[in-house]
Amino acid sequence: MTTAAEVKEALKQVIDPELGYNIVDLGLVYDVDVDCDLVRILLTTTTKGCPATEFIRSGVEDCAAGVAAKVEVTMTWDPPWTPEKMSDMAKEHFGVSTERTSAWR
Protein backbone atom coordinates (compact mmCIF):
# COMPACT_ATOMS: atom_id res chain seq x y z
CA MET A 1 0.00 0.00 0.00
CA THR A 2 1.19 3.53 -0.81
CA THR A 3 2.35 5.55 2.17
CA ALA A 4 1.78 9.26 2.80
CA ALA A 5 5.54 9.79 2.52
CA GLU A 6 5.57 8.26 -0.96
CA VAL A 7 2.69 10.48 -2.05
CA LYS A 8 4.42 13.59 -0.72
CA GLU A 9 7.60 12.63 -2.50
CA ALA A 10 5.65 12.30 -5.74
CA LEU A 11 4.02 15.70 -5.20
CA LYS A 12 7.44 17.34 -5.12
CA GLN A 13 7.26 17.30 -8.91
CA VAL A 14 4.65 20.05 -8.72
CA ILE A 15 5.98 23.58 -8.29
CA ASP A 16 4.40 26.86 -7.37
CA PRO A 17 5.23 28.68 -10.61
CA GLU A 18 5.75 32.12 -9.08
CA LEU A 19 7.92 31.03 -6.17
CA GLY A 20 9.55 28.35 -8.32
CA TYR A 21 9.73 25.75 -5.58
CA ASN A 22 8.00 22.43 -5.01
CA ILE A 23 4.67 22.66 -3.22
CA VAL A 24 5.54 20.11 -0.53
CA ASP A 25 8.52 22.04 0.81
CA LEU A 26 6.55 25.26 0.47
CA GLY A 27 4.03 23.78 2.90
CA LEU A 28 1.13 23.98 0.46
CA VAL A 29 0.20 20.34 1.07
CA TYR A 30 -1.66 20.52 4.37
CA ASP A 31 -2.46 16.82 4.70
CA VAL A 32 -2.10 13.48 2.95
CA ASP A 33 -4.42 10.75 4.20
CA VAL A 34 -4.07 7.25 2.81
CA ASP A 35 -7.15 5.05 3.24
CA CYS A 36 -6.55 1.68 1.53
CA ASP A 37 -6.28 2.58 -2.18
CA LEU A 38 -7.76 6.08 -1.74
CA VAL A 39 -5.45 9.06 -1.15
CA ARG A 40 -7.01 12.25 0.17
CA ILE A 41 -4.91 15.39 -0.23
CA LEU A 42 -5.67 18.69 1.45
CA LEU A 43 -4.07 21.49 -0.54
CA THR A 44 -3.78 25.26 -0.45
CA THR A 45 -2.12 28.02 -2.49
CA THR A 46 0.05 30.90 -1.35
CA THR A 47 -2.84 33.28 -1.83
CA LYS A 48 -6.56 32.82 -2.34
CA GLY A 49 -7.41 33.77 -5.90
CA CYS A 50 -4.05 32.60 -7.26
CA PRO A 51 -4.64 32.15 -11.02
CA ALA A 52 -2.53 28.97 -11.00
CA THR A 53 -4.82 27.25 -8.48
CA GLU A 54 -6.54 24.87 -10.88
CA PHE A 55 -3.26 23.98 -12.58
CA ILE A 56 -1.65 23.13 -9.25
CA ARG A 57 -4.65 21.07 -8.24
CA SER A 58 -4.64 19.19 -11.54
CA GLY A 59 -0.87 18.64 -11.32
CA VAL A 60 -1.27 17.22 -7.82
CA GLU A 61 -3.98 14.85 -9.03
CA ASP A 62 -1.78 13.66 -11.89
CA CYS A 63 1.30 13.15 -9.73
CA ALA A 64 -0.60 11.38 -6.96
CA ALA A 65 -2.31 9.16 -9.53
CA GLY A 66 1.14 7.84 -10.38
CA VAL A 67 1.45 6.26 -6.93
CA ALA A 68 -2.17 5.69 -5.88
CA ALA A 69 -5.21 4.12 -7.44
CA LYS A 70 -7.72 6.76 -6.36
CA VAL A 71 -7.01 10.40 -5.56
CA GLU A 72 -9.20 13.03 -3.97
CA VAL A 73 -7.85 16.58 -3.80
CA THR A 74 -9.54 19.24 -1.68
CA MET A 75 -8.56 22.92 -1.76
CA THR A 76 -8.67 24.97 1.41
CA TRP A 77 -7.57 28.43 2.48
CA ASP A 78 -8.31 27.91 6.14
CA PRO A 79 -5.88 28.40 7.70
CA PRO A 80 -4.28 30.69 5.14
CA TRP A 81 -0.77 29.78 4.05
CA THR A 82 2.12 31.70 5.58
CA PRO A 83 5.87 31.46 4.85
CA GLU A 84 6.31 29.83 8.27
CA LYS A 85 4.81 26.65 6.80
CA MET A 86 7.84 26.17 4.53
CA SER A 87 10.36 23.43 5.22
CA ASP A 88 13.70 24.50 6.61
CA MET A 89 15.27 23.95 3.19
CA ALA A 90 12.71 26.19 1.48
CA LYS A 91 13.05 28.83 4.18
CA GLU A 92 16.78 28.86 3.64
CA HIS A 93 16.26 29.14 -0.12
CA PHE A 94 14.04 32.20 0.23
CA GLY A 95 15.90 33.64 3.19
CA VAL A 96 12.79 33.44 5.33
CA SER A 97 13.47 34.24 8.94
CA THR A 98 11.67 35.82 11.82
CA GLU A 99 14.08 38.74 11.73
CA ARG A 100 13.20 41.95 9.97
CA THR A 101 14.99 42.55 6.72
CA SER A 102 16.45 45.65 5.17
CA ALA A 103 13.85 47.88 3.51
CA TRP A 104 15.65 48.63 0.27
CA ARG A 105 17.82 45.61 -0.35
Next chain:
Amino acid sequence: MFGSVVSRWTMLHFWAAFGLFALAQAAMALGFAYPDVPLFAPTTLAVVHLLTIGWITVLMLGALHQFLPVITAQRIVAGRSALISLVAILGGLCGMEAGFLAMGGVLPMACLICLPVGGTLVLVGLVTASGVLARILWRTRPLPFSARFVAVGLVFLLVTAAMGIVMGLVFAYPDLVPWPEALSTGFHLHLLAGLVGWFTLTAIGVSYRLLSMFTLAPEERGGIGTAVFVLSAGGTAAAWLIGLANAAGLAVPGETAALGAAATGVALYFVDMIRLYRARRRRKLELNTSMAVPPLAAFAACLVGVLAIAAGDDAFIGPVAYLFIFGWLSGLGLSQLYKIVPFLTWLQRYGHLLGKQDVPRVQDLVDEHRDRPWFWLYFAAVAFGFLAGLAGWTLVWRLAIATHLAATLMIARALWLARRPQAPTLGRERPMGPRHFGILPYPHGGTVR
Protein backbone atom coordinates in the same frame (compact mmCIF):
# COMPACT_ATOMS: atom_id res chain seq x y z
CA MET B 1 -12.02 26.43 -15.26
CA PHE B 2 -8.65 26.44 -17.04
CA GLY B 3 -10.02 28.67 -19.76
CA SER B 4 -10.91 31.33 -17.23
CA VAL B 5 -7.56 31.79 -15.51
CA VAL B 6 -6.25 34.24 -18.08
CA SER B 7 -7.99 37.35 -19.28
CA ARG B 8 -7.99 36.79 -23.02
CA TRP B 9 -7.41 40.38 -24.11
CA THR B 10 -5.05 41.58 -21.43
CA MET B 11 -1.89 41.06 -23.52
CA LEU B 12 -3.46 43.02 -26.39
CA HIS B 13 -4.06 45.87 -23.93
CA PHE B 14 -0.40 45.70 -22.92
CA TRP B 15 1.04 45.71 -26.44
CA ALA B 16 -1.26 48.56 -27.52
CA ALA B 17 -0.26 50.52 -24.43
CA PHE B 18 3.43 49.92 -25.09
CA GLY B 19 3.09 51.16 -28.66
CA LEU B 20 1.38 54.38 -27.59
CA PHE B 21 3.89 54.88 -24.78
CA ALA B 22 6.75 54.68 -27.26
CA LEU B 23 4.93 57.02 -29.66
CA ALA B 24 4.35 59.62 -26.95
CA GLN B 25 7.98 59.51 -25.81
CA ALA B 26 9.18 59.82 -29.41
CA ALA B 27 6.97 62.88 -29.93
CA MET B 28 8.40 64.50 -26.81
CA ALA B 29 11.99 63.62 -27.70
CA LEU B 30 11.59 64.97 -31.24
CA GLY B 31 10.25 68.26 -29.95
CA PHE B 32 6.62 68.00 -31.09
CA ALA B 33 5.36 68.48 -27.54
CA TYR B 34 6.40 69.62 -24.10
CA PRO B 35 9.14 70.36 -23.08
CA ASP B 36 9.94 71.96 -26.44
CA VAL B 37 6.52 73.62 -26.76
CA PRO B 38 4.34 75.10 -23.98
CA LEU B 39 2.79 72.78 -21.39
CA PHE B 40 -0.77 73.54 -22.47
CA ALA B 41 -0.14 73.69 -26.23
CA PRO B 42 -2.49 71.51 -28.34
CA THR B 43 0.31 69.16 -29.40
CA THR B 44 1.30 68.73 -25.75
CA LEU B 45 -2.33 67.95 -24.88
CA ALA B 46 -2.29 65.37 -27.68
CA VAL B 47 0.78 63.69 -26.19
CA VAL B 48 -0.54 63.97 -22.63
CA HIS B 49 -3.67 62.05 -23.65
CA LEU B 50 -1.59 59.48 -25.51
CA LEU B 51 0.17 58.92 -22.19
CA THR B 52 -2.79 59.10 -19.82
CA ILE B 53 -5.38 57.25 -21.93
CA GLY B 54 -3.34 55.28 -24.44
CA TRP B 55 -0.59 54.15 -22.12
CA ILE B 56 -1.52 54.25 -18.45
CA THR B 57 -5.30 53.77 -18.61
CA VAL B 58 -5.13 50.97 -21.18
CA LEU B 59 -2.32 49.34 -19.21
CA MET B 60 -4.24 49.56 -15.94
CA LEU B 61 -7.49 48.28 -17.42
CA GLY B 62 -5.68 45.34 -19.03
CA ALA B 63 -4.01 44.54 -15.73
CA LEU B 64 -7.27 44.92 -13.78
CA HIS B 65 -9.11 42.52 -16.11
CA GLN B 66 -6.53 39.92 -15.06
CA PHE B 67 -5.75 40.85 -11.47
CA LEU B 68 -8.97 42.20 -10.01
CA PRO B 69 -10.24 38.59 -9.96
CA VAL B 70 -7.01 37.68 -8.11
CA ILE B 71 -7.45 40.49 -5.62
CA THR B 72 -11.05 39.51 -5.01
CA ALA B 73 -10.67 35.71 -5.45
CA GLN B 74 -13.33 35.74 -8.18
CA ARG B 75 -13.52 34.18 -11.62
CA ILE B 76 -12.38 36.21 -14.60
CA VAL B 77 -15.40 37.64 -16.44
CA ALA B 78 -13.74 39.87 -19.03
CA GLY B 79 -14.67 38.22 -22.31
CA ARG B 80 -15.47 39.97 -25.55
CA SER B 81 -16.48 43.11 -23.67
CA ALA B 82 -12.79 43.70 -22.81
CA LEU B 83 -11.98 43.75 -26.53
CA ILE B 84 -14.93 46.01 -27.34
CA SER B 85 -13.81 48.35 -24.59
CA LEU B 86 -10.24 48.43 -25.92
CA VAL B 87 -11.35 49.11 -29.49
CA ALA B 88 -13.64 51.92 -28.34
CA ILE B 89 -10.93 53.51 -26.21
CA LEU B 90 -8.29 53.34 -28.94
CA GLY B 91 -10.72 54.51 -31.63
CA GLY B 92 -11.90 57.36 -29.43
CA LEU B 93 -8.32 58.29 -28.63
CA CYS B 94 -7.56 58.56 -32.34
CA GLY B 95 -10.46 60.99 -32.63
CA MET B 96 -9.25 63.02 -29.67
CA GLU B 97 -5.76 63.19 -31.16
CA ALA B 98 -7.24 64.52 -34.42
CA GLY B 99 -9.15 67.12 -32.41
CA PHE B 100 -6.06 68.29 -30.57
CA LEU B 101 -4.08 68.47 -33.80
CA ALA B 102 -6.89 70.54 -35.32
CA MET B 103 -6.65 72.90 -32.36
CA GLY B 104 -2.94 73.24 -33.07
CA GLY B 105 -3.49 73.95 -36.76
CA VAL B 106 -1.90 70.69 -37.88
CA LEU B 107 -5.24 69.40 -39.19
CA PRO B 108 -8.16 71.44 -40.61
CA MET B 109 -10.36 73.13 -38.02
CA ALA B 110 -13.27 70.97 -39.17
CA CYS B 111 -11.55 68.09 -37.38
CA LEU B 112 -12.14 69.82 -34.03
CA ILE B 113 -15.44 67.95 -33.81
CA CYS B 114 -13.37 64.80 -33.40
CA LEU B 115 -12.37 65.95 -29.91
CA PRO B 116 -15.75 65.61 -28.15
CA VAL B 117 -16.81 62.74 -30.43
CA GLY B 118 -13.61 60.84 -29.73
CA GLY B 119 -13.90 61.62 -26.03
CA THR B 120 -17.42 60.18 -26.03
CA LEU B 121 -16.19 57.01 -27.68
CA VAL B 122 -13.43 56.75 -25.07
CA LEU B 123 -16.07 57.14 -22.37
CA VAL B 124 -18.12 54.33 -23.95
CA GLY B 125 -15.05 52.10 -23.79
CA LEU B 126 -14.32 53.05 -20.21
CA VAL B 127 -17.92 52.45 -19.14
CA THR B 128 -17.79 49.02 -20.79
CA ALA B 129 -14.56 48.08 -19.00
CA SER B 130 -15.72 49.55 -15.71
CA GLY B 131 -18.96 47.60 -15.96
CA VAL B 132 -17.04 44.34 -16.23
CA LEU B 133 -14.83 45.26 -13.30
CA ALA B 134 -17.76 46.57 -11.24
CA ARG B 135 -19.49 43.18 -11.59
CA ILE B 136 -16.48 41.53 -9.99
CA LEU B 137 -16.40 44.09 -7.20
CA TRP B 138 -20.15 43.76 -6.60
CA ARG B 139 -19.85 40.00 -6.15
CA THR B 140 -17.04 40.46 -3.64
CA ARG B 141 -18.76 42.64 -1.06
CA PRO B 142 -17.49 43.46 1.50
CA LEU B 143 -14.53 44.54 -0.56
CA PRO B 144 -11.02 43.41 0.39
CA PHE B 145 -8.63 46.19 1.36
CA SER B 146 -6.86 46.73 -1.97
CA ALA B 147 -10.10 46.38 -3.97
CA ARG B 148 -11.57 49.41 -2.16
CA PHE B 149 -8.95 51.64 -3.81
CA VAL B 150 -9.81 50.14 -7.20
CA ALA B 151 -13.54 50.74 -6.67
CA VAL B 152 -13.01 54.42 -5.87
CA GLY B 153 -10.50 54.66 -8.72
CA LEU B 154 -13.04 53.38 -11.24
CA VAL B 155 -15.59 55.99 -10.18
CA PHE B 156 -12.98 58.70 -10.68
CA LEU B 157 -12.07 57.21 -14.08
CA LEU B 158 -15.60 57.78 -15.34
CA VAL B 159 -15.78 61.21 -13.73
CA THR B 160 -12.50 62.18 -15.43
CA ALA B 161 -13.69 61.03 -18.83
CA ALA B 162 -17.08 62.75 -18.49
CA MET B 163 -15.38 66.01 -17.55
CA GLY B 164 -13.03 65.60 -20.47
CA ILE B 165 -15.98 65.43 -22.87
CA VAL B 166 -17.40 68.67 -21.46
CA MET B 167 -14.02 70.33 -21.90
CA GLY B 168 -13.80 68.98 -25.43
CA LEU B 169 -17.20 70.50 -26.20
CA VAL B 170 -16.04 73.85 -24.85
CA PHE B 171 -13.03 73.67 -27.16
CA ALA B 172 -15.07 72.65 -30.19
CA TYR B 173 -18.31 74.61 -29.68
CA PRO B 174 -17.77 77.35 -27.10
CA ASP B 175 -21.04 79.04 -28.10
CA LEU B 176 -23.11 75.94 -27.41
CA VAL B 177 -21.87 75.31 -23.88
CA PRO B 178 -23.74 77.38 -21.29
CA TRP B 179 -20.74 77.42 -18.91
CA PRO B 180 -17.81 79.07 -20.73
CA GLU B 181 -15.92 79.01 -17.43
CA ALA B 182 -16.09 75.19 -17.48
CA LEU B 183 -12.69 75.04 -19.11
CA SER B 184 -10.83 77.03 -16.47
CA THR B 185 -12.70 75.84 -13.38
CA GLY B 186 -13.06 72.31 -14.61
CA PHE B 187 -9.45 71.85 -15.59
CA HIS B 188 -8.04 71.32 -12.10
CA LEU B 189 -10.97 69.03 -11.21
CA HIS B 190 -10.24 67.00 -14.36
CA LEU B 191 -6.60 66.70 -13.27
CA LEU B 192 -7.50 65.86 -9.67
CA ALA B 193 -9.94 63.16 -10.71
CA GLY B 194 -7.61 61.65 -13.30
CA LEU B 195 -4.14 61.88 -11.80
CA VAL B 196 -5.05 61.32 -8.16
CA GLY B 197 -8.52 59.72 -8.14
CA TRP B 198 -8.05 57.23 -10.96
CA PHE B 199 -4.34 56.65 -11.45
CA THR B 200 -2.94 57.06 -7.98
CA LEU B 201 -5.69 55.43 -5.90
CA THR B 202 -5.81 52.46 -8.27
CA ALA B 203 -2.03 52.14 -8.35
CA ILE B 204 -1.93 52.27 -4.55
CA GLY B 205 -4.52 49.51 -4.26
CA VAL B 206 -2.92 47.24 -6.84
CA SER B 207 0.59 47.84 -5.46
CA TYR B 208 -0.55 46.86 -1.96
CA ARG B 209 -1.73 43.50 -3.23
CA LEU B 210 0.96 42.73 -5.81
CA LEU B 211 3.92 43.81 -3.70
CA SER B 212 2.77 41.94 -0.60
CA MET B 213 2.12 38.85 -2.75
CA PHE B 214 5.47 38.95 -4.56
CA THR B 215 7.60 39.81 -1.50
CA LEU B 216 5.75 37.44 0.87
CA ALA B 217 4.88 40.36 3.11
CA PRO B 218 1.76 40.39 5.33
CA GLU B 219 -1.32 41.48 3.35
CA GLU B 220 -3.08 42.74 6.47
CA ARG B 221 -2.18 46.45 6.68
CA GLY B 222 -3.90 47.23 9.97
CA GLY B 223 -4.79 50.71 11.13
CA ILE B 224 -2.25 52.52 9.00
CA GLY B 225 -3.66 50.88 5.88
CA THR B 226 -7.16 51.97 6.84
CA ALA B 227 -5.86 55.49 7.43
CA VAL B 228 -4.23 55.49 3.99
CA PHE B 229 -7.55 54.57 2.36
CA VAL B 230 -9.78 56.91 4.37
CA LEU B 231 -7.48 59.91 4.01
CA SER B 232 -6.37 59.45 0.40
CA ALA B 233 -9.71 58.36 -1.07
CA GLY B 234 -11.88 60.43 1.25
CA GLY B 235 -9.68 63.50 0.93
CA THR B 236 -9.61 63.29 -2.85
CA ALA B 237 -13.37 62.77 -3.10
CA ALA B 238 -14.05 65.63 -0.68
CA ALA B 239 -11.66 67.97 -2.50
CA TRP B 240 -13.28 67.16 -5.83
CA LEU B 241 -16.82 67.68 -4.55
CA ILE B 242 -15.94 70.93 -2.80
CA GLY B 243 -14.12 72.09 -5.94
CA LEU B 244 -17.22 71.31 -8.00
CA ALA B 245 -19.43 73.17 -5.56
CA ASN B 246 -17.12 76.16 -5.70
CA ALA B 247 -17.13 76.04 -9.49
CA ALA B 248 -20.92 76.25 -9.27
CA GLY B 249 -20.57 79.38 -7.14
CA LEU B 250 -21.51 77.89 -3.77
CA ALA B 251 -18.34 79.08 -1.95
CA VAL B 252 -17.89 75.93 0.13
CA PRO B 253 -14.81 76.06 2.37
CA GLY B 254 -12.44 73.18 3.10
CA GLU B 255 -10.90 72.34 -0.30
CA THR B 256 -7.37 72.94 0.97
CA ALA B 257 -8.02 70.86 4.09
CA ALA B 258 -9.39 68.01 1.96
CA LEU B 259 -6.35 68.12 -0.31
CA GLY B 260 -4.16 68.14 2.81
CA ALA B 261 -5.94 65.02 4.07
CA ALA B 262 -5.34 63.30 0.72
CA ALA B 263 -1.66 64.28 0.81
CA THR B 264 -1.41 62.93 4.36
CA GLY B 265 -2.93 59.66 3.19
CA VAL B 266 -0.37 59.42 0.40
CA ALA B 267 2.45 60.19 2.86
CA LEU B 268 1.16 57.39 5.11
CA TYR B 269 1.20 55.11 2.06
CA PHE B 270 4.95 55.70 1.74
CA VAL B 271 5.37 54.84 5.41
CA ASP B 272 3.31 51.69 4.93
CA MET B 273 5.31 50.66 1.87
CA ILE B 274 8.51 50.91 3.94
CA ARG B 275 6.81 48.74 6.58
CA LEU B 276 5.76 46.27 3.90
CA TYR B 277 9.27 45.95 2.45
CA ARG B 278 10.81 45.66 5.91
CA ALA B 279 8.35 42.94 6.89
CA ARG B 280 8.81 40.94 3.72
CA ARG B 281 9.77 37.28 4.12
CA ARG B 282 11.31 36.94 0.69
CA ARG B 283 14.66 38.41 1.48
CA LYS B 284 16.11 38.43 -2.02
CA LEU B 285 13.96 40.72 -4.12
CA GLU B 286 13.19 39.92 -7.73
CA LEU B 287 13.56 42.60 -10.38
CA ASN B 288 9.89 43.56 -10.38
CA THR B 289 9.82 44.21 -6.64
CA SER B 290 13.23 45.90 -6.42
CA MET B 291 12.31 48.14 -9.36
CA ALA B 292 9.08 49.15 -7.66
CA VAL B 293 11.20 51.17 -5.23
CA PRO B 294 12.32 53.94 -7.66
CA PRO B 295 8.68 54.68 -8.64
CA LEU B 296 7.76 54.99 -4.97
CA ALA B 297 10.68 57.39 -4.48
CA ALA B 298 9.54 59.36 -7.54
CA PHE B 299 6.02 59.53 -6.13
CA ALA B 300 7.38 60.84 -2.82
CA ALA B 301 9.37 63.49 -4.71
CA CYS B 302 6.18 64.46 -6.57
CA LEU B 303 4.39 65.01 -3.28
CA VAL B 304 7.13 67.42 -2.22
CA GLY B 305 6.90 69.06 -5.64
CA VAL B 306 3.14 69.50 -5.31
CA LEU B 307 3.70 71.27 -2.00
CA ALA B 308 6.14 73.61 -3.76
CA ILE B 309 3.57 74.26 -6.49
CA ALA B 310 0.92 74.91 -3.85
CA ALA B 311 3.30 77.45 -2.34
CA GLY B 312 3.14 79.32 -5.63
CA ASP B 313 6.13 78.08 -7.62
CA ASP B 314 4.59 77.34 -11.03
CA ALA B 315 7.98 76.48 -12.51
CA PHE B 316 7.63 73.07 -10.86
CA ILE B 317 4.42 72.12 -12.68
CA GLY B 318 5.97 70.69 -15.85
CA PRO B 319 8.85 68.75 -14.24
CA VAL B 320 6.62 67.41 -11.45
CA ALA B 321 3.96 66.29 -13.94
CA TYR B 322 6.74 64.61 -15.94
CA LEU B 323 8.09 62.84 -12.86
CA PHE B 324 4.58 61.78 -11.85
CA ILE B 325 3.79 60.21 -15.22
CA PHE B 326 7.17 58.74 -16.12
CA GLY B 327 8.67 58.10 -12.69
CA TRP B 328 5.71 57.01 -10.58
CA LEU B 329 2.97 55.64 -12.85
CA SER B 330 5.01 54.44 -15.82
CA GLY B 331 7.85 53.18 -13.64
CA LEU B 332 5.47 51.15 -11.49
CA GLY B 333 3.74 49.85 -14.60
CA LEU B 334 6.95 48.76 -16.31
CA SER B 335 8.31 47.07 -13.19
CA GLN B 336 5.13 45.09 -12.56
CA LEU B 337 4.75 44.14 -16.22
CA TYR B 338 8.08 42.38 -15.81
CA LYS B 339 6.30 39.89 -13.53
CA ILE B 340 2.78 39.99 -14.97
CA VAL B 341 3.69 39.18 -18.59
CA PRO B 342 5.82 36.11 -17.75
CA PHE B 343 3.14 34.98 -15.30
CA LEU B 344 0.43 35.21 -17.97
CA THR B 345 2.72 33.41 -20.39
CA TRP B 346 3.32 30.65 -17.88
CA LEU B 347 -0.40 30.22 -17.25
CA GLN B 348 -1.17 30.04 -20.96
CA ARG B 349 1.70 27.80 -22.06
CA TYR B 350 2.78 25.72 -19.12
CA GLY B 351 -0.05 25.62 -16.59
CA HIS B 352 -1.74 22.58 -18.12
CA LEU B 353 1.61 20.72 -18.16
CA LEU B 354 2.21 21.11 -14.43
CA GLY B 355 2.67 17.70 -12.82
CA LYS B 356 2.83 16.01 -16.23
CA GLN B 357 6.28 17.08 -17.36
CA ASP B 358 9.02 19.52 -16.48
CA VAL B 359 7.89 23.13 -16.62
CA PRO B 360 9.89 26.31 -16.17
CA ARG B 361 9.36 28.69 -13.32
CA VAL B 362 7.84 32.09 -14.07
CA GLN B 363 11.23 33.71 -13.48
CA ASP B 364 12.83 31.40 -16.03
CA LEU B 365 10.93 33.21 -18.78
CA VAL B 366 12.95 36.37 -18.26
CA ASP B 367 16.60 37.16 -17.71
CA GLU B 368 16.95 39.60 -14.85
CA HIS B 369 20.71 39.92 -15.31
CA ARG B 370 20.20 40.97 -18.93
CA ASP B 371 17.29 43.33 -18.23
CA ARG B 372 18.28 44.99 -14.95
CA PRO B 373 20.46 47.64 -16.68
CA TRP B 374 17.52 48.78 -18.82
CA PHE B 375 15.41 49.46 -15.76
CA TRP B 376 18.21 51.41 -14.16
CA LEU B 377 18.73 53.32 -17.41
CA TYR B 378 15.02 54.13 -17.52
CA PHE B 379 14.90 55.49 -13.99
CA ALA B 380 18.25 57.29 -14.27
CA ALA B 381 17.04 58.99 -17.46
CA VAL B 382 13.76 60.03 -15.80
CA ALA B 383 15.66 61.45 -12.80
CA PHE B 384 18.02 63.27 -15.13
CA GLY B 385 15.14 64.58 -17.20
CA PHE B 386 13.38 65.84 -14.07
CA LEU B 387 16.50 67.70 -12.94
CA ALA B 388 17.05 69.09 -16.46
CA GLY B 389 13.43 70.26 -16.42
CA LEU B 390 13.94 72.06 -13.12
CA ALA B 391 17.07 73.70 -14.53
CA GLY B 392 15.28 74.66 -17.72
CA TRP B 393 17.65 72.70 -19.98
CA THR B 394 15.15 71.70 -22.63
CA LEU B 395 17.55 69.99 -25.01
CA VAL B 396 19.08 67.90 -22.21
CA TRP B 397 15.58 67.02 -21.08
CA ARG B 398 14.72 65.81 -24.58
CA LEU B 399 17.89 63.71 -24.62
CA ALA B 400 16.82 62.17 -21.32
CA ILE B 401 13.41 61.37 -22.83
CA ALA B 402 15.08 59.75 -25.84
CA THR B 403 17.17 57.70 -23.42
CA HIS B 404 14.20 56.38 -21.46
CA LEU B 405 12.44 55.69 -24.76
CA ALA B 406 15.37 53.40 -25.64
CA ALA B 407 15.15 51.73 -22.22
CA THR B 408 11.38 51.28 -22.67
CA LEU B 409 11.92 49.55 -26.01
CA MET B 410 14.49 47.20 -24.47
CA ILE B 411 12.09 46.33 -21.64
CA ALA B 412 9.37 45.71 -24.23
CA ARG B 413 11.82 43.44 -26.07
CA ALA B 414 12.42 41.48 -22.85
CA LEU B 415 8.69 40.97 -22.46
CA TRP B 416 8.37 40.00 -26.12
CA LEU B 417 11.04 37.33 -25.59
CA ALA B 418 9.23 36.15 -22.47
CA ARG B 419 6.17 35.51 -24.63
CA ARG B 420 8.19 33.32 -26.98
CA PRO B 421 10.24 30.93 -24.88
CA GLN B 422 11.99 28.12 -26.71
CA ALA B 423 12.10 25.45 -24.05
CA PRO B 424 14.35 22.52 -24.92
CA THR B 425 12.66 20.45 -22.22
CA LEU B 426 9.12 20.86 -23.49
CA GLY B 427 7.56 17.67 -24.72
CA ARG B 428 9.52 15.50 -22.33
CA GLU B 429 7.65 12.85 -20.50
CA ARG B 430 7.12 13.19 -16.79
CA PRO B 431 10.49 12.62 -15.07
CA MET B 432 10.76 9.29 -13.37
CA GLY B 433 10.65 9.34 -9.61
CA PRO B 434 10.28 12.17 -7.19
CA ARG B 435 12.62 15.11 -7.10
CA HIS B 436 12.98 18.44 -5.41
CA PHE B 437 14.11 20.29 -8.48
CA GLY B 438 16.43 19.13 -11.15
CA ILE B 439 18.41 21.77 -13.01
CA LEU B 440 17.74 21.76 -16.73
CA PRO B 441 18.97 24.12 -19.42
CA TYR B 442 16.65 26.94 -20.36
CA PRO B 443 16.89 29.92 -22.71
CA HIS B 444 17.44 33.56 -21.73
CA GLY B 445 20.08 32.50 -19.21
CA GLY B 446 17.61 30.82 -16.86
CA THR B 447 17.33 27.27 -15.68
CA VAL B 448 14.44 24.99 -14.96
CA ARG B 449 14.58 24.13 -11.31
